[in-house]
Amino acid sequence: MLADWLTLSLDQGTPQHRQGVLEGGRYTIVGPGILHLTPDQVSVDARATVISVGIHGNETAPIELLGESLARLEAGLNQLGAPVLVILGNLEAIRRGTRFIETNLNRLFKRELDLSGDEADRARELMRAVDHFYAQHHGLPRLHYDLHTAIRDSQYPRFVVDPFAESATDEKQWHWLAGAGIQAALKQHQHSWTFSHYSKHYHQAQAFTFELGKALPFGHNDLSSLKQMGAMLDALIAGARPEAGDGQELIGFQVAVEVFRESKDFRLCFADDTPNFTEFGCGETVAEDASTGATIVGNTPLRVVFPNANVELGARAALLVEPTQLIHQPTTPESQDIEITE
Numbered sequence: 218m219l220a221d222w223l224t225l226s227l228d229q230g231t232p233q234h235r236q237g238v239l240e241g242g243r244y245t246i247v248g249p250g251i252l253h254l255t256p257d258q259v260s261v262d263a264r265a266t267v268i269s270v271g272i273h274g275n276e277t278a279p280i281e282l283l284g285e286s287l288a289r290l291e292a293g294l295n296q297l298g299a300p301v302l303v304i305l306g307n308l309e310a311i312r313r314g315t316r317f318i319e320t321n322l323n324r325l326f327k328r329e330l331d332l333s334g335d336e337a338d339r340a341r342e343l344m345r346a347v348d349h350f351y352a353q354h355h356g357l358p359r360l361h362y363d364l365h366t367a368i369r370d371s372q373y374p375r376f377v378v379d380p381f382a383e384s385a386t387d388e389k390q391w392h393w394l395a396g397a398g399i400q401a402a403l404k405q406h407q408h409s410w411t412f413s414h415y416s417k418h419y420h421q422a423q424a425f426t427f428e429l430g431k432a433l434p435f436g437h438n439d440l441s442s443l444k445q446m447g448a449m450l451d452a453l454i455a456g457a458r459p460e461a462g463d464g465q466e467l468i469g470f471q472v473a474v475e476v477f478r479e480s481k482d483f484r485l486c487f488a489d490d491t492p493n494f495t496e497f498g499c500g501e502t503v504a505e506d507a508s509t510g511a512t513i514v515g516n517t518p519l520r521v522v523f524p525n526a527n528v529e530l531g532a533r534a535a536l537l538v539e540p541t542q543l544i545h546q547p548t549t550p551e552s553q554d555i556e557i558t559e
């Protein structure tokens with residue numbers, strides 16, 4: 218039943234059996250595409266964990282990856298040891314295989330949201346579900362991993378966005394991310410009202426947006442590059458400490474310039490298939506907008522992330538980023554622990 222929950226949620230709406238037992242606990246379907254896993258016993262390393270997928274409907278690899286992890290739980294190959302809220306984000310967009318229907322759901326996670334429409338209603342429903350979940354498990358450390366794939370290839374195929382927030386990122390997270398095969402981390406410079414930002418900003422959760430390769434239709438994903446990520450999901454579900462990534466490098470980046478599309482007459486001055494993190498040299502023009510003019514790289518080379526000329530007016534059309542530090546470096550016999558240089 219649990220393994221079919223993803224498919225049933227998409228095919229027929231909310232499945233009929235709203236509750237059931239599984240290895241180490243029980244599940245409750247709390248709403249369309251919202252599943253609460255409750256362990257019989259909470260493990261010592263457990264976190265109140267939110268795992269969301271399909272916030273953009275065309276990003277299918279995380280849905281398949283999570284489906285495999287739930288199937289392992291149901292088959293008794295894993296045991297529930299932490300409370301987990303599993304979220305299938307934009308159900309209608311997933312059915313249609315599109316990023317969104319009316320507007321980008323991943324910009325709407327704001328308590329004062331006053332928009333109407335299906336995506337705004339879904340954002341409110343998901344915010345309520347997260348609030349309720351963290352309140353139910355208030356004694357535990359909070360975690361939210363929001364899993365995506367990117368529109369284009371990337372020089373770092375697996376990376377995270379670390380949302381802007383007042384609260385600091387726990388150093389342990391870098392170990393876990395490196396262990397899950399994450400190669401780079403991009404620190405956001407301002408509030409972005411994404412789903413992971415919501416949990417970090419309002420609930421002080423450790424939260425990231427994961428980019429796990431390139432967006433492809435169902436059945437076309439090669440999940441072998443996400444094996445370590447799958448192992449991390451299993452560990453979180455079990456309430457175990459995920460594998461630390463000794464031997465794997467994780468590079469930090471920060472935002473230097475955010476490029477917005479302000480007019481209809483807007484263009485990015487490079488090929489559509491330019492991979493994320495491609496470097497542009499000093500003096501190169503990256504974008505042109507009829508109302509705000511050209512965006513030109515200044516004295517330091519910058520790399521482009523999430524370029525998209527087809528966004529709504531006023532929305533982010535690209536980030537220009539620069540490396541900050543090596544957040545996590547391979548363990549050597551001389552240095553046995555994490556290296557943070559800020």
Ligand SMILES: O=C(O)CCC(=O)N[C@@H](CCC(=O)O)C(=O)O
Nearest residue numbers: 323367368369378411426523524
């Ligand atoms: O590949 C792209 O251009 C977009 C991929 C994507 O959906 N990224 C997220 C990042 C969220 C964040 O900035 O934290 C998004 O744009 O919502």
Ligand SMILES: [Zn+2]
Nearest residue numbers: 273276365366
């Ligand atoms: Zn996405």
